[in-house]
Amino acid sequence: MAIETIKVPDIGGADNVEVIEISVAVGDVINTEDPMIVLETDKASMDIPAPKGGTVRELLVKVGDKLSEGSDILQLETGDGESQEAGEAEPAADASAESSTNEAKEGGSQKTAAELPVTVPDIGGAENVDVIEVCVKVGDEIEEGDSIIVLESDKASMEIPSPAAGKVVSISIKEGDKVSEGIPVLVLATESAGQADTAAKPAGKKEGGQPASATQSAAKSGGVQSVTVPDIGGAEDVDVIEVCVAEGDEVEEGDSLVVLESDKASMEVPSPVTGKVKSLAIREGDKVSMGVMIGQFEVQGAAEDDGAAEQPAEKPSAAAGSEDRKPAPDAGQSQTSTKPQSRTGQPPASPGGAGADVYAGPAVRKLARQLGVDLREIQGSGPRGRLVKDDVRNFVKNVMSSRNAGAAGVGSGAGIPAMPTIDFAQFGEVEMLKMSKIKKLTAANMSRNWLNVPHVTQFDDVDITEMEAFRQSMKADAEKAGVKLTPVPFLLKACAAALKAEPSFNVSLHTDGEHIVQKKYVHIGMAVDTPAGLMVPVIRDVDQKGLFELASEVIDMAKKARDGKLQAKDMQGGCFTISSLGAIGGRGFTPIVNAPEVAILAVSRSETRPVWDGKNFVPRLMLPLSLSYDHRAINGSDAGRFFTYLNTVISDIRRLLL
Ligand code: CAO
Numbered sequence: 001m002a003i004e005t006i007k008v009p010d011i012g013g014a015d016n017v018e019v020i021e022i023s024v025a026v027g028d029v030i031n032t033e034d035p036m037i038v039l040e041t042d043k044a045s046m047d048i049p050a051p052k053g054g055t056v057r058e059l060l061v062k063v064g065d066k067l068s069e070g071s072d073i074l075q076l077e078t079g080d081g082e083s084q085e086a087g088e089a090e091p092a093a094d095a096s097a098e099s100s101t102n103e104a105k106e107g108g109s110q111k112t113a114a115e116l117p118v119t120v121p122d123i124g125g126a127e128n129v130d131v132i133e134v135c136v137k138v139g140d141e142i143e144e145g146d147s148i149i150v151l152e153s154d155k156a157s158m159e160i161p162s163p164a165a166g167k168v169v170s171i172s173i174k175e176g177d178k179v180s181e182g183i184p185v186l187v188l189a190t191e192s193a194g195q196a197d198t199a200a201k202p203a204g205k206k207e208g209g210q211p212a213s214a215t216q217s218a219a220k221s222g223g224v225q226s227v228t229v230p231d232i233g234g235a236e237d238v239d240v241i242e243v244c245v246a247e248g249d250e251v252e253e254g255d256s257l258v259v260l261e262s263d264k265a266s267m268e269v270p271s272p273v274t275g276k277v278k279s280l281a282i283r284e285g286d287k288v289s290m291g292v293m294i295g296q297f298e299v300q301g302a303a304e305d306d307g308a309a310e311q312p313a314e315k316p317s318a319a320a321g322s323e324d325r326k327p328a329p330d331a332g333q334s335q336t337s338t339k340p341q342s343r344t345g346q347p348p349a350s351p352g353g354a355g356a357d358v359y360a361g362p363a364v365r366k367l368a369r370q371l372g373v374d375l376r377e378i379q380g381s382g383p384r385g386r387l388v389k390d391d392v393r394n395f396v397k398n399v400m401s402s403r404n405a406g407a408a409g410v411g412s413g414a415g416i417p418a419m420p421t422i423d424f425a426q427f428g429e430v431e432m433l434k435m436s437k438i439k440k441l442t443a444a445n446m447s448r449n450w451l452n453v454p455h456v457t458q459f460d461d462v463d464i465t466e467m468e469a470f471r472q473s474m475k476a477d478a479e480k481a482g483v484k485l486t487p488v489p490f491l492l493k494a495c496a497a498a499l500k501a502e503p504s505f506n507v508s509l510h511t512d513g514e515h516i517v518q519k520k521y522v523h524i525g526m527a528v529d530t531p532a533g534l535m536v537p538v539i540r541d542v543d544q545k546g547l548f549e550l551a552s553e554v555i556d557m558a559k560k561a562r563d564g565k566l567q568a569k570d571m572q573g574g575c576f577t578i579s580s581l582g583a584i585g586g587r588g589f590t591p592i593v594n595a596p597e598v599a600i601l602a603v604s605r606s607e608t609r610p611v612w613d614g615k616n617f618v619p620r621l622m623l624p625l626s627l628s629y630d631h632r633a634i635n636g637s638d639a640g641r642f643f644t645y646l647n648t649v650i651s652d653i654r655r656l657l658l
Pocket of ligand 1: 485486487488489529534558580583584604606
């Protein structure tokens with residue numbers, strides 16, 4: 001048995017690469033090649049597989065840490081009795097031959113506590129480069145690799161990462177300053193500062209082995225140039241998972257052309273030229289290897305004097321030839337990011353397609369693709385608006401919770417922009433009242449129904465003079481029977497008759513989009529106003545019950561609803577709903593269909609009005625009704641027939657006997 005410290009292998013010269021995922025836990029038994037962690041640069045994400053099998057005894061990294069070759073990953077108990085000598089994993093992604101030692105980790109890091117002056121590192125010989133962002137402030141605790149400043153020359157912008165972890169003691173520069181190599185940036189109080197760490201290591205010198213570039217096969221003098229898949233670390237038959245440009249698009253050098261994904265890594269291939277996409281030779285789903293033609297580009301001769309175009313085919317992304325490019329923190333000194341994001345946070349002016357319009361690394365793109373998320377809909381929370389995995393996860397979480405918890409009632413739904421959160425206290429005194437569960441459910445249901453159901457509402461006033469006379473005449477009998485006879489039981493009975501006469505109202509649309517469910521039963525819901533919110537108990541087999549029985553059920557159900565005693569089954573199975581505000585008042589309202597039902601009747605307050613009988617105006621008791629229906633299920637003519645029949649029955653309740 002031996003405990004070995006497993007370290008980051010050669011990852012193509014990349015420095016300070018972010019750990020975006022830890023794939024193992026302490027106690028896990030892992031085999032050779034099992035992924036331990038996932039690293040991500042702006043250009044590629046890569047699994048770091050175990051170099052040997054064993055039991056994970058300690059994790060030496062966490063998500064968000066920035067690692068370089070030689071950084072510790074974990075302690076592995078192996079059965080081979082070897083010494084503490086570090087095992088080095090083989091990176092899953094392309095790691096080119098150049099080795100990189102992590103000076104911050106290995107070079108003279110014996111000090112226990114020290115003040116570490118950090119200076120501008122070698123920035124490729126550039127002089128008087130603008131400081132466009134100072135990312136830290138005095139007192140900040142920073143990790144090794146955290147960006148401390150962002151510099152921008154006329155060719156490239158680059159983040160300068162901290163060479164060590166520690167606390168910022170003082171800062172010597174500010175935004176707007178112009179700096180060159182060796183200029184002091186800040187002083188860091190660090191527990192283990194090494195002598196060698198006085199300069200940040202942003203963009204080291206290596207022509208990183210990042211597999212992210214295209215081959216330019218034509219001459220540099222403009223015209224039509226062929227762009228091919230660059231050296232992708234020897235990987236063969238790699239999937240094209242995204243084509244970020246379309247024919248006719250104008251692309252800038254460095255804009256992503258395609259995203260490739262092997263089983264180990266995904267990588268963006270940036271354009272080595274600025275120009276117009278003349279033709280594309282590959283499409284999503286293709287499998288490609290180095291040298292495969294991506295497409296032909298019309299270049300307006302700009303390449304002639306542009307050093308970038310002269311880069312060797314396998315290293316074009318190392319060219320600092322385009323403006324507004326963000327160098328990958330791991331990249332060579334002049335390596336530029338393929339996903340530029342202007343320092344103002346504005347999206348880059350790149351060609352269309354989700355891949356080109358968003359600022360995100362391959363791992364984030366992959367996650368988004370797996371979850372079916374369009375990255376253009378998400379606001380990035382990373383530095384300068386970069387999209388990180390949590391942005392995608394939070395987006396999905398929000399969408400799901402608004403769907404499940406009813407936030408749609410007050411927020412977004414069906415792609416509708418969310419309501420802004422407003423601080424009402426700025427306008428006067430307010431109090432936050434908790435919404436009851438029923439109110440939240442109602443909000444969700446109303447939103448869902450309002451958004452899903454194409455509503456039509458039809459209005460009419462029905463003469464209930466005779467019905468009211470009959471109701472009054474029956475009141476005493478009803479009381480003897482122990483019930484209160486209001487207009488509602490009459491309306492229930494009349495609606496049941498209309499549903500039978502016009503069965504097109506007694507249906508639900510099947511979610512398969514192919515069928516309509518014709519119901520042979522007549523259960524009617526009745527909206528009840530309760531202190532906890534609106535509830536809709538369902539009265540069953542209305543067509544088979546008498547007025548007194550219905551009156552009794554109305555009272556029972558309303559009481560149960562107000563006492564919070566309704567069970568789920570009491571509110572299920574409705575074919576149609578009546579919502580009566582008759583006892584409260586109003587001249588009419590447009591009810592929202594209670595899906596999966598397809599229609600609802602709103603009842604307002606009756607009043608005596610003068611009605612022309614052909615010879616005279618006569619006083620008649622008129623009841624305003626409005627009928628909303630789902631126009632997917634019901635045609636206007638069906639609705640007209642249903643409503644007319646209903647009115648006829650209500651105005652002459654003898655017809656209920658027919
Ligand atoms: N016009 C005039 N008077 C009416 C009437 C109408 N359309 N409907 C009822 N009334 C009268 C009743 O006749 C009764 O008077 P009398 O005692 O003199 O007979 C009085 O109003 C009170 O009736 P009620 O409320 O006790 O009983 P109801 O059968 O009319 O209603 C119920 C029962 C459960 C529907 C009702 O209590 C209720 O909760 N309504 C609110 C429904 C609602 O909130 N709808 C909106 C949903 S969408 O937001």
